[in-house]
Amino acid sequence: MSEYNFAYLDEQTKRMIRRAILKGLAVPGYQVPFASREMPMPYGWGTGGVQVSAATLTPDDTFKVIDQGADDTTNAVSIRKFFENTAGVVTTEETEKATVIQTRHRIPEAELTEDQILVYQVPIPEPLRFLEPRETETRKMHALEEYGLMHVKLYEDISQHGAISTSYAYPVKVSGRYVMDPSPIPKFDNPKLEMDAIQLFGAGREQRIYAVPPHTKVVSLDFEDYPFEATKADHPCDLCGAEDSYLDEVIMDDAGNRMFVCSDTDYCRSRRAAGHEGRLAKEDAA
Amino acid sequence: MTPLLSVQNIRKTYGTRIGCTGVSFDLYPGEVMGIVGESGSGKSTLLNCLAGHLEPDGGRVVFDTRTDGPVDTVTMSEPERRMLGRTDWAFVHQHARDGLRMSVSAGGNIGERLMAVGDRHYGDIRDKAIDWLGRVEIEANRVDDRPTAFSGGMQQRLQIARNLVTGPRLVFMDEPTGGLDVSVQARLLDLLRGLVREMGLSAIIVTHDLAVVRLLADRLMVMKDGHVAESGLTDQVLDDPQHAYTQLLVSSVLQV
Ligand SMILES: Nc1ncnc2c1ncn2[C@@H]1O[C@H](COP(=O)(O)OP(=O)(O)OP(=O)(O)O)[C@@H](O)[C@H]1O
Ligand SMILES: [Mg+2]
Numbered sequence: 001m002s003e004y005n006f007a008y009l010d011e012q013t014k015r016m017i018r019r020a021i022l023k024g025l026a027v028p029g030y031q032v033p034f035a036s037r038e039m040p041m042p043y044g045w046g047t048g049g050v051q052v053s054a055a056t057l058t059p060d061d062t063f064k065v066i067d068q069g070a071d072d073t074t075n076a077v078s079i080r081k082f083f084e085n086t087a088g089v090v091t092t093e094e095t096e097k098a099t100v101i102q103t104r105h106r107i108p109e110a111e112l113t114e115d116q117i118l119v120y121q122v123p124i125p126e127p128l129r130f131l132e133p134r135e136t137e138t139r140k141m142h143a144l145e146e147y148g149l150m151h152v153k154l155y156e157d158i159s160q161h162g163a164i165s166t167s168y169a170y171p172v173k174v175s176g177r178y179v180m181d182p183s184p185i186p187k188f189d190n191p192k193l194e195m196d197a198i199q200l201f202g203a204g205r206e207q208r209i210y211a212v213p214p215h216t217k218v219v220s221l222d223f224e225d226y227p228f229e230a231t232k233a234d235h236p237c238d239l240c241g242a243e244d245s246y247l248d249e250v251i252m253d254d255a256g257n258r259m260f261v262c263s264d265t266d267y268c269r270s271r272r273a274a275g276h277e278g279r280l281a282k283e284d285a286a
Numbered sequence: 287m288t289p290l291l292s293v294q295n296i297r298k299t300y301g302t303r304i305g306c307t308g309v310s311f312d313l314y315p316g317e318v319m320g321i322v323g324e325s326g327s328g329k330s331t332l333l334n335c336l337a338g339h340l341e342p343d344g345g346r347v348v349f350d351t352r353t354d355g356p357v358d359t360v361t362m363s364e365p366e367r368r369m370l371g372r373t374d375w376a377f378v379h380q381h382a383r384d385g386l387r388m389s390v391s392a393g394g395n396i397g398e399r400l401m402a403v404g405d406r407h408y409g410d411i412r413d414k415a416i417d418w419l420g421r422v423e424i425e426a427n428r429v430d431d432r433p434t435a436f437s438g439g440m441q442q443r444l445q446i447a448r449n450l451v452t453g454p455r456l457v458f459m460d461e462p463t464g465g466l467d468v469s470v471q472a473r474l475l476d477l478l479r480g481l482v483r484e485m486g487l488s489a490i491i492v493t494h495d496l497a498v499v500r501l502l503a504d505r506l507m508v509m510k511d512g513h514v515a516e517s518g519l520t521d522q523v524l525d526d527p528q529h530a531y532t533q534l535l536v537s538s539v540l541q542v
Contacts (some may be wrong), residue, residue: 131387144365148372148402152387153392155401158408159393159430223408 003071007054007087013037017055021119021200024211029174030142031125036207040263046079046104047204053102054116056200057083062090064098069106069246069263069281074102095266105168108191109245109267112197114214122203125210127171127181147179158226167231173219174212182218188246193218196249235260240271241278288350290315290456290488291336296345298331304512305331309345311507311517315455317480318489320503320520322496324531328512329492330460336490337377337458338367349374349456372402376449380461382441385448386433392419392444393429399452418447422477439470443477450481457489463498475501496535500524508532 005011013035020034039047057063061081069074071093079102080091092098095110102119112118127139131149141147150171157164170187174180182193183201193199199212212218222228233247238259245267247260259280262268272281289312298305306328322330334340336347338359346358352374356383359367371377379385386395387532396415397405405411416426422438422443433441449457462478463471479501482489491502499506499520507517508529515529527533 131390144368144369146402150399151401151406152390152398155397155408155411156391156394159391161413222406224406225409 004086005219006059007057007083008039009037009051009054013051014055014228017051020209021052021055021211024200024245025198025213027178028212028216029172029178029180031210032207033207034209036204036278039204040084041078043205044123045075046102046121048084048202048206048209049102049104049119049204050079050202051204052119052200052202052209053079053083053100054087056100056119057087057089059087059089061099062092062097063087064092064095064101064186065103066101066106066108066264066266067104069108069248070265072265094270105184105186106246106263107185107192107195109242109262109264112195112199114196116197118195118197118199120185120199120201122181122183122201122206122208125181125201125203125206125208127169127179141250142178145177147173150179151223154221154223154226158223164222164226164228170228171221173221175216175218180210180212186232186246187220187228188230190218190228191230213276233260236278237262237268237271238278238280240268240281242268242271242276287314288356289313289348290317290350291490292346292348292356293336294346294348296332296335296347298328298335298340298342299491304328306335306509306512309514311514313456313488316486317504318491318502319505319507320499321490321492322494322532322535323509324500327509327531329509331512332509333458333460333492336475337375338371339377345389372399372542373452374455376452376454376457378442378445378449378457378459380464382433382438382445385445388433391430392424392436393431395433395444395448396451397447398423398508403452405477414451418451419444421481422447423473436528437470439474442466442474446478446481446523447509448522450485450487453485455488456489459489459491459493461493461495462491463493463495471495471497478502496524 007115017034020032023032039050065076065080067073070200083089084091095108100117104121126138128141131153132138154164157166167187169181169183170190172180172182196214196215203209220228236243239261242262245262247262250259250261252259291313293311296309297307309332323329333341335342347360348356349359350356393412393415396418397411416429419426424440424501431445463474503520506520506523508515524536527536
C-alpha cells in the first residue's frame with residue numbers, strides 16, 4: 001500500500017477535484033467540468049464516483065460502497081477493496097457507521113445525517129442530452145434556464161404510456177435553478193434527495209462533478225395533471241416485512257414463484273436482526 | 287404608427303464576401319413582406335440577421351416589444367433575444383427537419399414552445415396541440431406520430447403549427463414552400479394565407495416563388511449581390527419591374 005499516495009490519486013489531482021466539488025456545492029446542481037484521471041478500472045465502473053471519493057476521504061473516515069443497494073456485488077466489493085488497499089480506511093456495510101458512502105443507483109433507506117457524505121456514480125450527467133445532443137446548446141439552455149425540453153420528454157412519456165414512465169434518473173430542479181440528473185436512482189428515491197448529508201455526483205467519462213448541499217430544495221419535474229409519484233412495488237419485503245423500502249423482485253424457481261426483497265441489503269439485515277420478519281423469512285433462514 | 291420591425295442599415299460580411307449590406311425597411315403590424323432575388327443575393331443572410339440567428343456586423347433591428355416598446359434586438363441580451371425567439375417571433379425553415387424535433391411526436395413538437403413558456407398542464411397542452419394539428423389540416427389521430435412518418439408537406443405544416451402555437455407577432459420564413467411538389471405548395475400557400483389573415487400575422491418571407499409573393503406579400507423587396515435592388519408595393523413592383531432580375535422573374539412566370 002505504501003506505493004500509492006493516500007487514496008491513489010496524487011495530492012495535486014485531489015486538490016483539483018476538491019475545487020470542482022466546492023464549486024459544485026456553491027452552485028447546487030450545476031455541472032462542473034473537471035479533468036478526469038485514468039483510474040485502474042474501466043469507465044462504467046464508477047470512475048467518477050471513485051475520484052470524488054478519493055478526493056473526499058480522510059484517514060479517519062469509515063467507507064461504505066453500495067451497488068443497487070447491495071454491499072456485496074462485484075462492483076461494490078472491488079471499489080471497497082480499492083480504498084482498503086490504497087487509503088487503508090475502515091470499511092463497513094452499516095449505513096449508520098459510514099461517514100462516506102459511494103453509491104450506484106440507490107439512496108440508502110436509513111436517513112443520512114449531517115456527518116455523512118453520499119457520493120454517486122453517474123453515467124450521463126446531462127439531463128437534456130437525449131433530446132438535444134449538442135453540448136454547446138445544452139450548456140446554453142442551462143445558462144439561460146431554458147428547460148422546456150425536459151417537459152417535452154415527460155410529455156412524450158405520458159402520450160406513449162399514459163403516465164410518466166420515467167422510473168430511473170428522473171429529472172429534478174435543484175434549489176429552484178438547475179435541472180439535474182440524479183443518476184439512475186429509482187424515482188422512489190427522489191424525495192430523499194432533500195437530505196441532511198452532502199451529496200456529490202461524479203461522472204468519470206463525461207468529466208463532470210455536481211453536488212447538492214444539505215437541506216437543499218430538490219423538486220421532481222411533473223405536470224399539474226400528472227403529478228410526480230415516488231412509486232415502488234406494492235408489497236412488503238418478504239424477508240424483513242418493511243413496507244417503506246424499495247424492493248427488488250427475485251424469481252425463485254421455474255414455476256414462476258417470486259419474492260420481493262429490500263434492495264438495500266443493510267437495511268433489510270438490520271431490520272431482521274431487530275426481529276422483524278417477512279412472509280418468507282423462515283424459509284430463507286432454512 | 288410604430289413599425290413592428292424597423293431594419294436600419296443592416297450589414298453582414300463573410301470575410302471579404304458581402305452577405306448583405308445597406309438594408310433598411312420598416313414593417314408595420316399585419317404587413318407581410320416578400321424578399322426575392324437570385325441565388326446568393328443575400329436573402330437568407332438578411333433573414334437570419336433579422337431573426338437573431340446571425341449577428342450583423344452593422345446596423346439595427348428594432349422590434350416593438352410588448353413590454354418595453356421598440357428595442358434594438360442586435361444589442362439586447364442573448365436571454366432576451368432567445369425569449370423573443372420562442373414567444374413573439376417564429377422561424378419557419380425551408381427544410382422542416384431543421385425546424386422540427388424528428389424524434390419527438392407531433393404533439394410534443396407543437397407543445398414544446400408552450401412548455402418553454404411555462405405551460406405545465408398536460409391535458410391543456412395536448413388539447414392545444416390537437417387544435418393546431420387541425421388548423422394545419424393534419425388529423426388529430428396523428429398527434430402521437432413522429433414527423434418521420436409524415437410526408438414533406440405534412441412536416442412543413444407541422445413546423446408551421448409548432449411555430450404559431452404561442453401566437454407570435456412576427457414570423458420569419460425562408461422558402462417555406464421550397465422543395466415541395468407544386469400541388470403540395472398550393473395547399474400550403476392557401477393555408478398560410480388563411481393563418482396570416484386570421485391571426486393578423488406580420489411576416490417576412492424569403493421565396494423564389496412568385497405565387498407566394500402574389501398571394502401573401504403586401505410589399506416586395508428584390509435583392510441583388512447583397513443589396514436591395516428595388517422595393518415597393520408588390521403589385522407595383524411586379525407590374526412595372528425596374529430591375530433585370532425582377533423583369534426576368536415576372537417574365538419567366540408569364541411564359542409558363
Ligand atoms: N456561412 C457562410 N460563409 C461564407 N459565405 C457565405 C455563408 N453563407 C452565405 N454566404 C455567402 O453570402 C452570400 C449570400 O448568401 P445567402 O445564403 O444569404 O443567399 P440567398 O439569397 O439566401 O441564396 P439562395 O437563394 O441560394 O438561398 C453568398 O455569396 C454566399 O456565398
Ligand atoms: Mg437562402
